[in-house]
Amino acid sequence: NCWDNAVMERFFRSYKTEWMPKNGYQHFNEAKHDVLNYILKHYNTKRGHSYNNYMTPTAAEMAA
Template sequence: MPRLCSFSGHEVEHKPQSNCWDNAPMESFYSRLKIELIYSMDFCSISELKLSIFEYIEIFYNRQRRNSGLGYVSPGTYEQTLLAASLGGLLFAGNNSTNDE
């Protein structure tokens, strides 16, 4: 139920208590971003910072960085392994023909 904030006169609505772990993945990501990029470089402009963050996320974090949830391999390597395994299964299934002569 909304209530009036005494010092500003604005209405404030509090969300019900949620799971304390619901924000953990984003906090982990921001921690890695700061450690691996922000604190290790000097940026001359906001546009340089934005470009660096974009490259970090799209090129390094999503494609190359080893991920503990994937067995400490990069997402690209993990995807290639899954694709090779599924194609191998399809190729193997296609070679089950018998030659009865």
């Protein structure tokens, strides 16, 4: 099914264009820490999603 990877592809596209340093990371632990910060502090709490009427995932979950 061609839609199987659509969600992850969109997530990584957003991560790479909005958050990831242009020159990448020096160490794995630096990347791991930054990815967690992106997901927990930006993607879920500050970034609106069209699927949720431009509410953040956290706000949409609390409204349900």
